Structure formats: structure tokens, C-alpha cells
Amino acid sequence: MLKRIVLITGATSGIGKATAKVFAKKGYHLILTGRRRDRLKEIKKNFEIKYATRILTLCFDIRNSEAVKKAIKTLKPGWSKIDILINNAGLASGLAPIYKGDIDDWEVMIDTNLKGLLYITRWVSENMVQEGKGHIINIGSTAGQEVYPNGNVYCATKYAVGALTKAMRLDLYDKNIRVSQIAPGAVEETEFSLVRFKGNKKRASIYDDYNPLRSRDVAKVIYFVASQPKHVNIENILLMGVQQASAALFDKSGRRFDTQLDQDSQL
Ligand code: NDP
Ligand code: 8X3
Numbered sequence: 001m002l003k004r005i006v007l008i009t010g011a012t013s014g015i016g017k018a019t020a021k022v023f024a025k026k027g028y029h030l031i032l033t034g035r036r037r038d039r040l041k042e043i044k045k046n047f048e049i050k051y052a053t054r055i056l057t058l059c060f061d062i063r064n065s066e067a068v069k070k071a072i073k074t075l076k077p078g079w080s081k082i083d084i085l086i087n088n089a090g091l092a093s094g095l096a097p098i099y100k101g102d103i104d105d106w107e108v109m110i111d112t113n114l115k116g117l118l119y120i121t122r123w124v125s126e127n128m129v130q131e132g133k134g135h136i137i138n139i140g141s142t143a144g145q146e147v148y149p150n151g152n153v154y155c156a157t158k159y160a161v162g163a164l165t166k167a168m169r170l171d172l173y174d175k176n177i178r179v180s181q182i183a184p185g186a187v188e189e190t191e192f193s194l195v196r197f198k199g200n201k202k203r204a205s206i207y208d209d210y211n212p213l214r215s216r217d218v219a220k221v222i223y224f225v226a227s228q229p230k231h232v233n234i235e236n237i238l239l240m241g242v243q244q245a246s247a248a249l250f251d252k253s254g255r256r257f258d259t260q261l262d263q264d265s266q267l
Helices: 014-025 037-050 065-073 103-131 152-175 192-196 215-226
Strands: 005-008 029-034 055-059 084-087 134-139 177-184 236-239 244-246
Touching (some): 014 215, 029 037, 065 103, 103 134, 103 152, 103 177, 134 152, 134 215, 215 236
Parallel strands (some): 005 029, 084 134, 134 177
């Protein structure tokens, strides 16, 4: 039987890397993308040794429309029929009120979270339509369901991911292509916060007094969505840690669960 192929954008860390691990364990072949070539190389080496998988790495900046097009259009036979596209690459840059926002931060978030997602979806979805099958899974956020103070542009990009998920679904439902959005709350085991605060570890240590989700929790939900029977389309999943109840409401009374001992949820 032909192995199924999943393309995961932003697979060099966090949710993307955890998702790559789940799919590798399940025997999928992976196309992994990101800008950090050394990380891609290392993940390929480790996963191919550990799991029954083959991995193709594509190193490009998702904001570069031509680079994205070239990467997808030049896929060799054996890699070009992508079964699942996981639009995960994304970031927050800064956290500031609108009147103090850094315009470069805004551009980076819009170009990555919104335009980058569109660029890759354009070419992969065209191939999927030709094949008459496929699944596109977009990583949204609680930030795309409710706005929080100073989250303005990041939240707007994630609202747009929600809108595009719906729009893609309308364009693709009669082409046998599934479209889903997974919208997590705060997730640790990622570089999200470090990136948002530009390497400032102190500001980035936002998970000390509550248990957020872990990247592997989200990865398992992504796999669940992808592994439903072919006639089932899960359109939206919103998930948060127990100590988070909305985009801005956290129980910060301390970390309550010993995740090390949480054997049930080990992958
Ligand atoms: P990480 O920072 O750990 O991962 C982000 C990934 O995106 C990296 O692999 C990075 O790769 C890639 N990426 C960023 N910019 C670009 C670019 N210009 N071109 C190509 N790849 C890029 O964060 P997360 O795992 O948390 O983030 C993954 C997704 O999850 C994002 O869309 C984020 O918005 C979303 N999310 C995160 C939450 C959280 O609390 N962590 C909660 C809800 C949603 P590289 O740097 O190598 O290019
Ligand atoms: C990432 C989660 O709460 O930082 O989307 O916006 S949050």
C-alpha cells in the first residue's frame, strides 16, 4: 500500500515538530518545512532512524511567495501527491497596544500567519483538487475566537485563519477535500513565547504558574482530526488546558498537574 504523505509547515519546533513525531510513529511519510536547515536535518535523521518513515525537508521562508511556489511545484514524483497539509507555521511578534505597536511586527505576523498560509495552500490545494482528495488542517488559536488586550494584530491574523478555514471549506467541500481548524489555547514545549518576546527568557516564562497544553497534546488532536473516516470532516476544534477558560482568563494559582507522571497521555 502506498504510504500517505503529510506536509507540515513550521516543523522545526513546538506543535509542528510534535505533530511530525505523531505522524511518523503512525508510518506516514513527511514533508517538513521551516527556515532552520540544521533543525530540519536533525529531525529527519532522528525520526528516520526511530520510525518507519521517510522524510523530505524543504527549507524556505513561508513569506516568500516564489520560494513556496517553487518548493511545491518542483516536488518529485513520490512526494507530489500530498494527502494532508498542516498549516502550522506562525508566530506572534510583540504584545503592545495598537497606539504603540511596531509596524515591522505587524508585517511579520500578517506575512507569516496569513499570507504564508495562503501561498502554500494555493499550490497544494490545486494538486489536491487534481487528485480528487486531500485534507487541509489549519492551526488557529483561542486568539482567533476572542481578542485579548494588546493581542490586536496577532489575534486578527488568527481570526483570519478561522475565516479562511470556512472559506476553503466552501470552495473544497465538493472536491472531496476536507478542511479543518484546530484552535489551541496556550501551549508550552514550543518557542512561541520566546519568539513573541524576541528572546527575552524572563518575559517569555509565562507558563510557570499554571499548566497550559503541551505541544504533544495538540499533536494528538491534529492526528485525531486527520484519522477520522473519509466521510467525516471535523471543521473546528477549540482546546485549552484546564486552567485556561478563555483567551485571557487563566487560573494562575500554580501548576496543578504533574505532567511527568501523566502516563495516560504519553504518545
Ligand atoms: P514555535 O515557535 O515553536 O514554532 C513555530 C514554527 O513556525 C517554527 O517551526 C518556525 O520555523 C515556523 N515559522 C515561523 N516563521 C516562519 C517563516 N517565516 N517561514 C517558515 N516557517 C516559519 O511555536 P508554536 O509551535 O507554538 O506555533 C505553531 C503554530 O501554533 C503557530 O501558528 C501559532 O500561532 C499557533 N499557536 C500556538 C500557541 C501557543 O501557545 N504556543 C497557541 C495557539 C496557536 P523556523 O523558525 O525554523 O522557520
Ligand atoms: C497563541 C496563544 O494566548 O498567546 O495563539 O494568543 S495566545
